[in-house]
Amino acid sequence: MGSNDLPLTQHLNSEYRWGFTTDIEQEVVPAGLNEDVIRLISAKKQEPEFMLEWRLNAYRHWLTLEEPKWASVHYPPIDYQAIHYYAAPKQAKRPKSLDEVDPKLLATYEKLGIPLAERAALAGVAVDAVFDSVSVATTFKDRLEKLGIIFCSFSEAVRKHPDLVRQYLGSVVPYTDNYFAALNSAVFSDGSFVYVPKGVRCPMELSTYFRINARNTGQFERTLIIADEGAYVSYLEGCTAPSRDENQLHAAVVELIALKDAHIKYSTVQNWYPGDAEGRGGIYNFVTKRGECRGERSRISWTQVETGSAITWKYPSCILRGDDSVGEFYSVALTNNRQQADTGTKMIHIGRRTRSTIVAKGISAGRGRNAYRGLVRILDKAEGARNHTQCDSLLMGPNCAAHTFPYIEVKNPTAQVEHEATTSRVSEDQLFYLRSRGLTEEDAVNMIVNGFCKAVFRELPMEFAVEAQKLLSVSLEGAVG
C-alpha cells in the first residue's frame, strides 16, 4: 500500500470524460461587477422593479462583507472583477420547440447523456436544462401544468409568477446570509423554480442539468422550490462542466420551502471539473443550500454525491420549524488528486418532536482533503427533538486527509442527540480477500467503496444511484495502490 506501482494506480489518471466545450456565439457582459452590470442583468431578463431593487440591496450588502476564511479549504484569492457575470447563448428569440434549439446545444446534452425530448419521455424525466445562464428547453411542462405544478426557469417565474417569487425568494437564504449568498443574490442569472400546489404529488422526478460552458463566467444559479401543504416533489440536480485550466466560481443558492405535511426530496450528483492531477483548474463550488420545514409534519431530504469540483464548500441544511418535521442529509463526498471538500449540514431544531438524521461518508484518496463539518442545534422549545449523526471517513493512501468537525448545541433537556464518527481505510486484508475470490483489484475497490456508501446511495432515485456508482468508480480509478 502507499506506492503508485500497483495496477490500480494508473487507472486514476483517466481524463475527465466530460471535458469538451461547445462553440456557440455567446452574448457576454464585460467582466467586472458594479451596479450598472446588475441593472443590465436585470434589464436583459426583463425583471420587475422589485427584483432589481433586491439585487441592488444584495450587492450593496455584499460590498460590506469580507470573504470568509474559516473553512478547511485553500485557494488563491478570487478576483471578482475578472468574472463575467452574464453569458447567454445568442438567440434571436426564445425557442418554441426543441427543433428551434441550437443543434450544437442539443449535441452537448447528448454527449452528457441527458434524457432530453424523446429520450426524456422514455426516461420519464422532465428536464429544465440550464446552459450557462439561460434555460433553453423545458419539457413535460404541459403535463405538469395540468396538475398546477409550476416548473420553469427562474427568469420565467419572475415574469409569470412574480407574486410567488416575491413571497418566497430570500425567505430561507436572505441576501444577508453570507458572502457568497449575497453575491449570488446580486448577480444570479437563472436557475429553476418549482411550485407544487396543495395536496399534489408530483408524478415524475424533476431534473435540471447545470452546465458551465463559457470561459470565465462564474455561474450563479438560483433555485427555489416550494411544496405547498401536503405536496410531494423529488428534484434531481446533476452537474458536469467542461475542462478548463482556470478556476471557475460557482456560487449557487438553493432554497426549499416545505409547508404543512409537504415533502421535498432534493438529490444532487455533482461532477464539476475537478482540476487535473496537479490541482490546476477545476470548479470552486461554493454553494448555499437550505430548506425550511415551515409546516407541521413537513419533511426535507438532501442527498448528495459530490465527486467533482476542485473545491466543494457547502452545507445543505434544514430548518425544522414545524412541529414533528423531519430533516435528512445523506452525503457521499469524494476527493482525489488535489481536490478539497468542506461539506456537511446544519440541522436547526426549532419545533417540537422534530427529528433529523445525518449520514455522511467521506472518501479521501491521492492528495485529497475531505472535511465533514456539521451543526446540530436543538433550541430550547424543541421538546423531544432527536438527532442521529453518523459520519465515516475512508482513507486511501498516505497523503490524503480526512477531518470531522461536528458542532452539537443542545438547549432542551428532552432532546436526544447522538453523534458517531469513524475513520477507516481500504485495508490490504479486504483487498486480498476479494482478490483471492477472483475479483480484479478495481472491482474489489469498487465493491468496498460501494458498500461504504450504500446507506447514501439507497436514498438516491434509481437513475442517479446508477450514475453515482459509475462516477465514484471512475473518480477513484487507481486511487488504491
Add this chain to the structure above:
Amino acid sequence: MIPSTWIDMPAPGTLPEHRREALESYLAQGLPHTRLEDWHYTALDHLARLPLHPPAAADVTPVIDEAPGHDLIFAGERLIETRSSLPASLLHPLAEGELTAAPTLAPGTALSALNAALWKSGGYLTVPRGQRLERPVFLRFLADEPEAMLHPRSLIRLEAGAEVVVVESYTGATAANYWCNPVTEIELEAGARLTHIRLIEEGTAATHTGLTAVRQVADSRYELLDLSLGGRVCRHELYLTLTGAGAACRLDGLFLADGRRHSDHHLRIEHAVPGSMSRATYRGVAAGRGRGIFDARVLIRPGADGTDARQDSRNLLLSPHAEIDAKPQLEIYADQVQASHGATVGRLSEDAMFYLRARGIERHAARRLLLAAFAGEALGLVAQAGLGDWLMPRIEARLNEIGESIK
C-alpha cells in the same frame, strides 16, 4: 472587540526580554472574543468591565485542610505554606530562571502569553530518573480577593521512568469576582508516568482560564482527570503532543455546570509520530442555567501511522435553561490509523429511573444513583491515585446539590 490594554499593564521597558515579548504578543492578540472559532462558546467580555489588578498582600493566612501528600500552598499568587518531606530540589516555587531555561511547551495564545508576561509564582516539580514518589504532590492555589488577577505558572518534569501523582487545584471559598489564568507545562521523558488530577473549585463569581501543555516522548504515559466543580466562567485548555512511539495518554474529565456555571473544556491532542495512543472520556452535566462545552480536536500528523485515537463525550442536560455544546473533532493526515469519536446529549434515562423506582427506591435517591453512576464513568483515576477519601466527598457533595436542584 475588547481593547487589549483595558488593564494597567507594566511598561514593556521595565520587563525582562522574554516577558516583554510575551506581553507584546498578548497586546497584538488582545483578549479572546467569541468571534474567534476557538472561543465561540465562551465570552470573557465581563472581564473587560472589571478594574482588575494584581493581588494585594493578604493579611491573614487562611486555614487549609490537610492534603494526603506533599503540598505547596499558594494564596493570592504567593507561596504561603510548604508541607512537604521532599527535598527542596524536587519541589519548590518556580524560579524565573527555571522557566526561561526550559523549552516552552505552552502555545502562544493570548492568555498564555499574558501569563508568561505577568506570572509571579507557581510550583516546580521534577522527579529524577527512575524514581517513583509514593505520596501525591499537591499544588494548591487559593484566591479570594475581589477583582484580583492571578497568573500562576507551574512546571512539572518527569525524567525517564519517573512516576508520580500530582494534584493541581484552584480553590476560592468566597463569592469574589477574581480572575485566575494559570499555565502549567508538563514534560514527560521516556517511560515516565504522570497521573494528574486537575481540580477547578473556584469561587462562585470567579473566572478561570487555565492552560495545560504536555509533551510526551516514547513509552511515557499521561493520565489526566480534568475536574470542573466550581467557579462562574471556567475554561481549561489542554495542549498535548505525543512525540514518541508507545506514548499514551488517558484524558478523563467531569464537569458539573449547574446554577449559572459555564464550564468549557478545550482539548488539542497531537499525534506527531507513529504508534501513539490517546483516549478522551468526558462526562458533562448541565443543570439550572449552566452551560457545558466539550471541544476536542485530535490531530494525526502525516506519517503518524498506527495511531489509535478515541474520543467519547457524553452529556446530561437536566434543565430547560441549561445548554451543552460538543465539538468532538478529528483532523487526520495519515491513512493507517484508527480514530473515532462519539458524543451524546440527553437526559437521565426514564427506563433506568422506572427500574429503580419499581424496586422501591425513592425518586431523589434514584436520581442520585444514576448521576453518580454517570459521573463515575470518568472517575476511574480517583481510586487508582489513592485519593478517594480526599476527592470523592467533594464530587459527591456537588452531585447531590445538582440532584436536589432538579424538580
